[in-house]
Amino acid sequence: MMLLLSLLCYVGSAVACLQCDRSIRILHEDFILSAPSLSDQIELKKINDQAIVSYKSTSQERKGVIDPTTLYRAKTEYQSEFNRFLKAERTGSVTFEAIQIMEKGRKILEKNLDVFIHDGLCPNKCGLLKRRVMDCLSCQYMMYMCPSPSNQQDCGELSVQSEEGGQAVLDCFFPWHRLVLGNPEYHYSWIPGSKKWDENNATTLVVTDESSVILNQLSVKDQGIYRCSLQKNNGTIFSQVTFLLTE
Structure with a gap:
């Protein structure tokens, strides 16, 4: 029981961009604790930990920030895919399928961040923009400076x-x-x-x-x-x- 409780606390404390949304953390947490044995739970926790590392890397390669709209879009798409995964009939190892669905989450995050960074983060072609965004590593809001290409107002x-x-x-x-x-x-x-x-x-x-x-x-x-x-x-x-x- 103590191992289960420590596992629950550990999973709940790990965040990285997509997991800044509480519903995604709970989704992963419930999935891990639903495994039939402690050894399965430990394996799923390892997969979740590795997914968080890859999510962090994906976000850091793309400025390391996200806005609420992009986070909502990414988490909604991922929730839909994950719920479909949970309802699907198992055709292979649950750990292998867990790796696949969490990698799909990384790709969803990557796709949405690419659109946000390219079109949404700094839309000002002139002037000076300071905007409020979320830091993907701390999940805290911060001010992001968007100077224009000419760096003039x-x-x-x-x-x-x-x-x-x-x-x-x-x-x-x-x-x-x-x-x-x-x-x-x-x-x-x-x-x-x-x-x-x-x-x-x-x-x-x-x-x-x-x-x-x-x-x-x-x-x-x-x-x-x-x-x-x-x-x-x-x-x-x-x-x-x-x-x-x-x-």
Whole structure:
């Protein structure tokens, strides 16, 4: 009985990315303790330990971090495969089949991490992104820095044209702004009649939660250069877009 209890505690304490989800740890734990003999349980524990080592290696090769959405997708797919494995009629050694299903879990983790790292971890092609992700080894949340390829907050310049008495829409939203933490705001500034930005001569137009502003009833005097900065109240700038308004 003491051996069984120590085995249970050991299995429950081992985590590595996919096992950061408690339901996966319980799934493996129940599977090991359902083996008919203590020797079988020990063999399954060894297989589980080796699986965790391979899961750690797989995650470390891919930045070693994961987001809640990717973790949910991976664990849901793996649970489905594992439950199918539990219900299947045994055609061979349970230890060999356990190795196969846990290796399938590694491949599921690898597939989902590849998509996340390539498309989801740092989606900002410009600007600065600090986002909250989970460390696969500690299962603790951490801040991950995503500088742009150019390592600058500047996201370019756009030309905007409008007729006398018309309107113009200035919008500096990027989809990755949804990942920025801390309730940042969009700061719109303006330098009338200029084609070159000079921070010392800029006038604040509006500070808002919305990424876009509409300029109505435009006239010649409204021409100039406008800038939108997404920033926190401590002055940290995540992105900047410059608009050159002309007739």
